[in-house]
Amino acid sequence: MPTPAIRAGGSGGPATREAAPPHVHTVIKYLGSKRRLVPALTVLAEASDARTGLDLFCGTTRVSQAWKRLGISMTAVDSARFAHVLARCYIATDPEARPGFVAEIADAVDRLNMLPGTPGYVTATFCEDARFFRPENGARIDAVRDAIERDHEGSDRWPVLMTSLLEAADRVDSTTGLQMAYLKQWAPRANSPLTLRVPELVAGPGQAVRGDACALVGSDAVGHVDLAYLDPPYNQHRYDSNYHVWDTIVAWDAPAHYGVACKRQDLRDPARRSAFNGRRTMPGALRQVIGEVRAEVVVLSYNNESWLSFEELHQACAGRGHVVVLAFDSARYVGARIGIHNPSGHKVGTVSHLRNTEYVLVAGDRSRVLRMARAVVDRGLGVVVDRPVPVPGPVPADVPDGAVPV
Ligand SMILES: C[S@@+](CC[C@H](N)C(=O)[O-])C[C@H]1O[C@@H](n2cnc3c(N)ncnc32)[C@H](O)[C@@H]1O
Numbered sequence: 001m002p003t004p005a006i007r008a009g010g011s012g013g014p015a016t017r018e019a020a021p022p023h024v025h026t027v028i029k030y031l032g033s034k035r036r037l038v039p040a041l042t043v044l045a046e047a048s049d050a051r052t053g054l055d056l057f058c059g060t061t062r063v064s065q066a067w068k069r070l071g072i073s074m075t076a077v078d079s080a081r082f083a084h085v086l087a088r089c090y091i092a093t094d095p096e097a098r099p100g101f102v103a104e105i106a107d108a109v110d111r112l113n114m115l116p117g118t119p120g121y122v123t124a125t126f127c128e129d130a131r132f133f134r135p136e137n138g139a140r141i142d143a144v145r146d147a148i149e150r151d152h153e154g155s156d157r158w159p160v161l162m163t164s165l166l167e168a169a170d171r172v173d174s175t176t177g178l179q180m181a182y183l184k185q186w187a188p189r190a191n192s193p194l195t196l197r198v199p200e201l202v203a204g205p206g207q208a209v210r211g212d213a214c215a216l217v218g219s220d221a222v223g224h225v226d227l228a229y230l231d232p233p234y235n236q237h238r239y240d241s242n243y244h245v246w247d248t249i250v251a252w253d254a255p256a257h258y259g260v261a262c263k264r265q266d267l268r269d270p271a272r273r274s275a276f277n278g279r280r281t282m283p284g285a286l287r288q289v290i291g292e293v294r295a296e297v298v299v300l301s302y303n304n305e306s307w308l309s310f311e312e313l314h315q316a317c318a319g320r321g322h323v324v325v326l327a328f329d330s331a332r333y334v335g336a337r338i339g340i341h342n343p344s345g346h347k348v349g350t351v352s353h354l355r356n357t358e359y360v361l362v363a364g365d366r367s368r369v370l371r372m373a374r375a376v377v378d379r380g381l382g383v384v385v386d387r388p389v390p391v392p393g394p395v396p397a398d399v400p401d402g403a404v405p406v
Pocket residue numbers: 030031032033034035056057058059060061062063077078079080083211212213214231232233239240274275276
């Protein structure tokens with residue numbers, strides 16, 4: 001990658017070696033990540049008896065990972081470059097397929113952690129023009145990213161080491177979890193040295209496919225599966241734009257940039273927009289993927305802040321067989337919790353509500369769908385509803401208005 005002229009900014013020394021805390025599984029901070037729903041989605045998959053699965057909008061891959069851990073052979077799809085890297089690491093990589101692979105990764109991570117910083121594009125753009133990382137960490141990101149390309153490009157280590165770098169950078173960033181802005185004051189975590197860890201790989205088969213869900217759905221690239229999970233964006237929040245720093249670190253193409261957040265110039269290209277981020281195009285795109293996905297059972301995530309109503313969603317799934325809707329209460333994303341601020345950082349407004357309701361629609365063969373829903377309800381993880389649950393709503397400790405027996 002060409003290295004632009006560097007302005008002032010230090011290059012940090014190597015990080016001290018750090019072992020990953022045992023059994024701590026990290027994924028990057030991600031808007032709409034289904035962390036809270038993973039237990040329920042795991043129970044659904046378990047009760048479905050699926051052997052093959054598809055995650056058509058995989059994002060952090062945490063749902064794909066949970067299903068892969070159940071022994072389901074997963075296909076993880078996303079249009080974003082960085083999400084595809086995560087999918088290649090956690091879903092397409094089988095750590096047991098090649099003897100010595102994990103030791104090789106551990107060795108490479110140790111070496112990368114010993115590299116001194118070398119200021120480059122990340123330091124100049126994301127630490128000096130913008131302030132996403134402290135310059136000493138930016139210089140280490142530059143050095144590590146260059147080394148990954150130089151020493152591992154084209155090998156099966158590349159996606160795993162890239163993931164290790166993205167997760168390390170995420171642990172020392174200075175944002176609220178979105179990259180459309182950075183904090184005025186450094187976040188405390190930004191002062192920690194960038195330290196890579198060995199990603200916690202999941203054994204078993206799987207594949208990663210990068211592309212537009214609307215083009216891939218129904219094609220042989222994603223095939224026919226027992227269980228498909230659909231978790232598309234439901235509003236204008238663009239993932240490639242909200243996570244442009246990860247996109248650029250993966251692409252490593254030193255793009256021209258614009259605005260205070262130094263976003264990639266090519267984000268302005270209308271051809272890059274997802275149909276799921278347009279109010280006019282989203283309903284049709286969603287109906288298309290629900291209708292065309294080749295799966296026995298479809299599981300669809302949706303929240304009540306979408307452009308589509310509960311009834312419209314239900315109707316869109318009805319063609320697939322019996323439909324059951326599970327409801328879950330959840331906290332809204334961090335931007336909403338922090339409040340509305342003017343450019344100088346003063347709070348200028350309040351956010352109407354801090355909780356929303358997540359829905360999971362399950363559609364397919366009636367007895368299978370009911371068995372899956374019952375498993376979730378029996379474990380107290382969610383409730384079945386036949387109409388929207390009022391918002392703002394309390395955590396459904398008991399049965400909320402609209403709940404129905406399953
Ligand atoms: C709500 S997020 C998925 C979060 C994921 N389930 C998780 O738990 O991390 C939606 C994802 O859809 C991806 N996406 C947006 N438009 C897409 C499209 N047209 N085709 C495929 N993926 C798309 C985004 O990059 C984003 O990762």
